Amino acid sequence: MSERSRLPLIAGAAAAAVAAALATYFVLRQQLREPEADAPVECAAPTIANAVSTAPTDAGEGKAAAAASAAVPPPAQPSAVEDPEAEKRQEEARRAKERGNKRFQGKQYTQAITEYTNAIGLADETDPEVAKFYGNRAQCHACLQQHAAAEADCDAALKIDPKYVKALVRRAMARENQGKNDQALIDFTGALLLSNMQHEAASTGIDRLIKLIAAENAATRLQEPMHCLPSPFFISTFIDSFKAHRERLNRPRPTVGELSKAVASASPKGVACAKLLAERALAYMQSRSYELAMVDWAAAVSLISPLGEGVGAAPSEAERQSTLAEWESAADAPVSPGLALGMLGMFFHLRHNYDKAMACYDRALELDNCVEVLLKRSSLWFEKEELSKAFGDFDTAIALDPKQPDIYCHRGQLHMLQQDLQKAVDDLKKSLKLDGGSVLARIQLGMAYHRLKQTTDARKMFQETEDRFPTSPDALNYHGEFLIDSGNFEAATAKFQKAIDVSNGGFALAHVNLGVIKLHAEQDSEAAIARCKQAIAADPLCETAHIHLAHLMLSIPDLAGALAAFDDAVALIRVKQELEETFAMREAAAAQLTLITEQPEIYKPVLEKQHRDMKERVAMYQAGQM
Numbered sequence: 102m103s104e105r106s107r108l109p110l111i112a113g114a115a116a117a118a119v120a121a122a123l124a125t126y127f128v129l130r131q132q133l134r135e136p137e138a139d140a141p142v143e144c145a146a147p148t149i150a151n152a153v154s155t156a157p158t159d160a161g162e163g164k165a166a167a168a169a170s171a172a173v174p175p176p177a178q179p180s181a182v183e184d185p186e187a188e189k190r191q192e193e194a195r196r197a198k199e200r201g202n203k204r205f206q207g208k209q210y211t212q213a214i215t216e217y218t219n220a221i222g223l224a225d226e227t228d229p230e231v232a233k234f235y236g237n238r239a240q241c242h243a244c245l246q247q248h249a250a251a252e253a254d255c256d257a258a259l260k261i262d263p264k265y266v267k268a269l270v271r272r273a274m275a276r277e278n279q280g281k282n283d284q285a286l287i288d289f290t291g292a293l294l295l296s297n298m299q300h301e302a303a304s305t306g307i308d309r310l311i312k313l314i315a316a317e318n319a320a321t322r323l324q325e326p327m328h329c330l331p332s333p334f335f336i337s338t339f340i341d342s343f344k345a346h347r348e349r350l351n352r353p354r355p356t357v358g359e360l361s362k363a364v365a366s367a368s369p370k371g372v373a374c375a376k377l378l379a380e381r382a383l384a385y386m387q388s389r390s391y392e393l394a395m396v397d398w399a400a401a402v403s404l405i406s407p408l409g410e411g412v413g414a415a416p417s418e419a420e421r422q423s424t425l426a427e428w429e430s431a432a433d434a435p436v437s438p439g440l441a442l443g444m445l446g447m448f449f450h451l452r453h454n455y456d457k458a459m460a461c462y463d464r465a466l467e468l469d470n471c472v473e474v475l476l477k478r479s480s481l482w483f484e485k486e487e488l489s490k491a492f493g494d495f496d497t498a499i500a501l502d503p504k505q506p507d508i509y510c511h512r513g514q515l516h517m518l519q520q521d522l523q524k525a526v527d528d529l530k531k532s533l534k535l536d537g538g539s540v541l542a543r544i545q546l547g548m549a550y551h552r553l554k555q556t557t558d559a560r561k562m563f564q565e566t567e568d569r570f571p572t573s574p575d576a577l578n579y580h581g582e583f584l585i586d587s588g589n590f591e592a593a594t595a596k597f598q599k600a601i602d603v604s605n606g607g608f609a610l611a612h613v614n615l616g617v618i619k620l621h622a623e624q625d626s627e628a629a630i631a632r633c634k635q636a637i638a639a640d641p642l643c644e645t646a647h648i649h650l651a652h653l654m655l656s657i658p659d660l661a662g663a664l665a666a667f668d669d670a671v672a673l674i675r676v677k678q679e680l681e682e683t684f685a686m687r688e689a690a691a692a693q694l695t696l697i698t699e700q701p702e703i704y705k706p707v708l709e710k711q712h713r714d715m716k717e718r719v720a721m722y723q724a725g726q727m
Contacts (some may be wrong), residue, residue: 187225194223198234201241210241217241232261236268243275251275263703266292270302277310283688286310290692294707307689315684319677322684327452327675332642333389334608336451338575340386342541343473343507349436350387357384370416372427375404380435382444395448402445405438408461409445429468439469447477453675455481472498476511483515484676491515506536514545525549540570544579551583559583567596574600574608581614590622609643612636616649620656629653637669644673648683651690658712660694 201216217238224231239254255272258265273288289310292303330336340346355363360381367374382397402409404416405425416424428438436444446461462478465471479494492515498508513528529546532539543566550559563580570576581596593614600611616632619625630653636646651666667687674680696704 190223191225191228194220194228194234195230197223198230198237201234201237205237205241208244210244214238214241229262232258232265232268235261236265236271239268239271239275243271243278246278248275248278252279263700264295266295266300266303269295270300270306273303273306277306282310282314286314286688287692287695290689291696291704294693294696294704294711298711311685311688312681314688315681318671318684318688319680322671322680323453323675323677326454329642330391330395330448330451331644331673332609332640333391334574334604334610334640334643336391337389338541339451342510342539343476344505344536344538345473345507347538350383354380354384354387354435357381357388357390360384369413370404370420370424372404372424372431375401375424375428375438375441376431376434378404379441383435391448391451395445395452398441398445398448401441402461406442406464408442408457408464437469437471439465439467439471439474441465442468443471443474443477446474450477450481455485470497470501472502472505473507475501476507479515480511483518486677504535506532506539506542508532509535510539510542510545513542513549517545517549522549522553526553537569540566540573540575543569544575547579547583551586556587560587572603574604574611577603578608578611578614581611585614585617585621590618594618607639609636609640609646612639613643613646613649616653620653626653626656630657642673644670647673651683651686655686655690658708660690660697663690664694 197216197220201213201220204210204213204216217234220234221231221238224234235254235258239251239258242248242251242254252272252275255268255275258268259272262268269288269292273285273292276282276285276288286307289303289306292300293307296303298304340350354360360377364374364377364381367377378397378401382394382401385391385394385397399410400412403411405421405428407415407421425438428434442461442465446458446465449455449458449461458481459478462474462481465474466478475494475498479491479498482488482491482494492512495508495512495515498505502508509528509532513525513532516522516525516528526546526549529542529549532542533546536542543562547559547562547566550556550562560583563576563583566573566576567580577596577600581593581600584590584593584596597611597615597618600608601615604611612632612635616629616636619628619632630650633646633650633653636643637650640646647666647670651663651670654660654663654666664687667683667690670683671680671687674683693704693708697708
């Protein structure tokens with residue numbers, strides 16, 4: 102579960118508005134690709150290097166080199182050679198290079214290396230052609246899969262000419278073949294920037310490595326346990342999507358203080374304590390103290406199952422079985438033992454501890470085949486990319502209670518996430534027919550209509566939702582997002598401001614969306630950034646706010662700020678696809694930051710030019726010229 106996967110509207114209108122104005126190189130290179138003019142010549146063995154194994158004659162760099170030479174002044178040429186002996190050596194060096202080129206074309210790579218080595222030894226070290234000799238020898242090493250030697254030759258070439266695009270690409274390939282993916286990505290990025298975004302091999306290499314690095318980083322992050330729950334606003338929206346939860350939390354009960362006194366006086370291992378802990382957990386949920394609620398659910402479950410985590414000595418198995426039997430037969434329990442396990446599973450799920458969540462759901466369903474637990478488990482199956490099992494749990498739930506409205510609300514949302522919009526509409530309408538009290542079902546139905554371009558129905562649904570739930574920040578916020586997409590920024594601003602007001606300033610997504618309006622309608626990046634920072638101050642756990650801030654930092658551009666915001670975002674995101682997407686943007690920004698930090702005199706002007714070009718493209722886009 103994440104803000105964007107459970108409530109996907111934020112990824113629609115608001116994210117689209119931001120994306121239109123981002124000056125990110127990751128986006129820009131998708132728009133400016135052109136194939137290189139040079140035809141590739143394959144090496145003897147199939148390696149990654151084949152992708153750029155052009156003949157190392159450097160007779161012409163094609164469009165990429167032409168663009169690079171236009172944007173970046175060529176290295177200074179040495180003065181004319183006056184020493185006859187030196188002139189003779191230079192001529193012999195060029196002949197050695199030509200022989201090397203012929204050997205390469207004949208796939209005689211070892212002999213070509215010898216000739217290029219001779220050329221390097223004969224040439225004057227001030228001759229800029231020496232960089233090409235090293236570059237050509239590097240390509241021969243690459244074709245022989247001697248990648249460390251290829252990297253070393255590219256190093257030598259780039260010391261002579263740090264703007265030598267082919268050497269950057271060849272070094273990137275050599276590094277990639279050695280598993281130095283981070284360094285390879287930096288080289289590919291440099292090559293693409295110096296070629297005015299025109300080098301196909303560099304662009305392809307970036308795509309390949311970005312996906313690989315992002316997937317590896319996401320996999321590593323997903324193995325790390327989460328130590329906190331997501332935003333309280335997100336959790337309350339999710340909990341509110343279950344009719345039984347709404348009814349349960351609306352029941353009168355003692356205060357937390359009163360329940361705490363009762364817990365302290367109860368036997369720490371008996372059923373009385375378990376029931377009191379469950380009751381206090383519900384009281385904490387009423388006040389949105391979700392971390393404390395999770396602790397109490399874990400303590401209550403620990404009295405009947407090792408899946409829980411209690412305080413003090415754990416009960417014996419016999420004691421757990423006895424407490425379980427008493428709890429199941431108790432008429433005054435706030436929830437059944439199965440539902441307590443399901444609630445603990447929900448909190449593990451929200452914290453993205455999937456194995457623990459699944460274990461709790463499975464055990465809960467063994468005790469009580471409950472619809473709400475089945476629906477939560479179906480969501481977990483979906484996040485684990487096991488769709489057949491997710492839909493299987495919906496089928497089981499329908500067989501148990503075909504008139505349970507939550508089934509159709511949550512199945513409709515799953516259809517939304519799969520872009521099966523008509524099925525989503527059918528399920529969500531059925532959910533609302535059975536229970537009109539679900540804010541989430543109404544929001545999702547409005548969004549489904551919107552995506553189906555049924556604008557009148559969408560507008561009606563969002564307005565009806567707001568009318569019925571005038572103090573719901575979710576209803577106001579997503580109505581505002583619909584209005585953004587409709588181009589009505591003034592009305593959208595009013596909705597977002599009201600969402601902030603009814604939440605006492607705490608609803609982060611509304612702050613973000615006010616920033617979106619500042620950016621999209623007024624091109625005011627600084628105001629948009631300020632709004633994102635307000636959102637984070639209001640709710641530091643709002644992953645969407647961190648992601649938008651990162652994108653806005655790219656648009657300034659402030660690569661260091663973007664990197665910090667991406668790092669904050671990936672610490673919160675636990676959905677695989679979203680995490681990979683965010684890591685991809687992070688690594689693209691990190692590569693650029695490395696270049697301008699280590700070689701500012703070369704890359705800072707290039708990135709500034711790209712920023713100016715993107716601002717022009719954004720202006721054209723907003724003027725309807727693209």
